[in-house]
């Protein structure tokens with residue numbers, strides 16, 4: 001468990017996508033808890049740091065991809081936490097709406113979709129999740145993708161990768177809407193923050 005700021009931590013043992021932990025005004029959030037295979041590893045990492053998985057009050061999902069969201073339903077069952085996910089992504093998980101018609105999205109839908117968690121709070125555009133934590137719509141990667149900003153820390157999900165203290169694009173074959181993704185990237189890269197916490201590159205200080 002690597003401390004980034006007074007309130008934000010990187011859980012380094014997650015499997016596949018990066019997982020983060022956020023303490024905020026009496027609430028504790030896990031951001032993109034990742035694959036079910038990694039759930040016990042995260043629990044062990046938390047306990048080793050003197051924390052507990054049962055502290056989680058909120059599960060923040062940047063988007064529905066399995067490598068970010070697969071274990072969310074199980075985390076929710078064990079903790080009773082609120083779960084935050086874009087409405088457009090939840091509609092894909094329920095089957096109400098088909099995934100975007102890109103080869104990668106069709107492939108990933110055939111392999112496995114994450115289970116839709118209970119106690120779901122849907123995000124549909126920019127929103128204040130709670131005072132000091134905002135969701136930023138960024139639908140280039142998936143239709144319901146949201147980044148999260150907690151003060152001077154930005155959790156980008158798969159809207160961006162971090163390199164040399166700057167945000168860069170996720171490979172275009174992974175994007176549902178490439179043009180929209182570039183607009184998301186420009187917007188997020190312009191935010192005045194200190195930390196970039198990305199889904200698939202180590203967190204970095206902004207330069």
Ligand SMILES: [Zn+2]
Nearest residue numbers: 063065141158
């Ligand atoms: Zn993704």
